[in-house]
Amino acid sequence: MAKDILTKPKAFYDNFHRKPDQNKQDTHYCPGCGHGILHKMIAEAIDDFEIADRTIMISPVGCSVFVYYYFDTGNLQVAHGRAPAVATGYKRTHPEAIVISYQGDGDLAAIGGNNILQAANRGENITFFFVNNAIYGMTGGQMAPTTLLGQKTMTSPYGRKAEREGYPMRVLELLSSLEAPTYLERVALTDAKHLMKARAAVRKAIKTQIDGKGFSLIEVLSACPSGWRMTPTDAVAWISEKMEKTFPVGVYKDVIKDRKPNTWTRMLEKVPFEKYHEILELTGEPMEIEADMSSVLDIYKNPEILIAGFGGQGVLLLGQFLAEAGMRHCWNSSWIPSYGPEMRGGTANCHVKISEKRIGSPIVAKPSILIAMNLPSLDKFEPLLKPGGLLIYNTTMISRAPSRNDIEILPIPATKMADQLESLRVANMVVAGAIQEKTKLFDEIILKDCLNTVVKHKNFIPLNLQAIDKGKEYVENFGK
């Protein structure tokens, strides 16, 4: 605190340009709100540690949803209660980043209760600020898990009663029973002494992360004058007189000294490119080309493929195979299996998109190519096919003809053809051959090389190759 001039910390934007109203200097918080106080302490610490350029603030759902209006750092606004999960993902992929998760009591203790418990139990090297105001502030003052016994809120108009609504949730006490967390403290934004303790705790928690010593969480008892229907000064007094009785301030866990620096820095193991081969048991050099789809017929360009059949027909594998081929051509591709109750003995399906453009969603709602390996799949998905789209259906398993007349239809006795190769399981690759011959989407050598990636048992690759050729041959001769 050696600074001569204390003013707005640099970690705040000069102008809160994201804030929609005219005044770009003030916050959206109510007069006397504890959020602003905590924001300032965090911003000051970010300045002093000189970490603004590598800090990611994670804003929750709640009044502090707009943390990104204010902090001139990286910002992520995440789904309700899921900040610990997103923070974990971010931190593990960017171990050098300082990830600060800022959450309220509705977000952290209610909907995100399990998220914070698991992150704490894993000892993620992340700093959490948990703002506890004993109420749902943003939605107008409903009861929160942290609401005190006897406290009147919109949804506990006669006061919270343990027999009816349970007891106030003490998050810090809960977390302090776990082995992994490094530093847990509860502070209160009230008088001079408590404010200075809060400021010190904020800095210590961030430093814990900088040093790679693991999980830290500061619970901040914070005033909500609007939600509590009090003046700001009365609200601060209420924290000291009432809240602190249920939520005593103090250090609940501090093993910072026992933890060696950087031992709690987790990162994904960097695998050298050469190792991929070994891990994936690839047989040769990976083959890749940069291709464009200019020679492909318009209707087959950027295909959205839905593949459906019985479990065991290799439906999912066929999807993976096509998606892999897409990637090997340096296109974007996605593969997503659709799990549902049908998976158990019924139909399985997967969605594949292969595109020269970026893929927004992996879901194929209206396929341009439909592969139906059995009758239920044809019944279910034929209506979804785009007009002009391609339907490939397995005539061995489907007795009826397709009912649409605005689509291109390719019947193929895939199961029977596979049986001729003495393995029913390669019916999927017969279809793969048929798709390739029909659409000419892929480079054939690359396509076949993808078997090395998707087929687990390498001794089956020759059989799969035969099946692909058989499917191709069938289409070549089809209609002749």
Next chain:
Amino acid sequence: MPHIEISTENCKGCGLCIHICPVSAIEFAKEINKLGYHPARYKGDGCTGCTLCFYTCPEPSAITVYRKS
């Protein structure tokens, strides 16, 4: 002399600084600002540069503390 500056238009008149100031050097202004509040106002002398008003103030831009002169 230590002193503070209060940005009138960014103060929401919560009064926390007035409440915490150990030397009672801050008061509410009589005029109403654009946000519709009576903002806090430094009385003009008495500031010891303790910085408590800065830390209790929820608004980032409302208070600046000059600890020396």
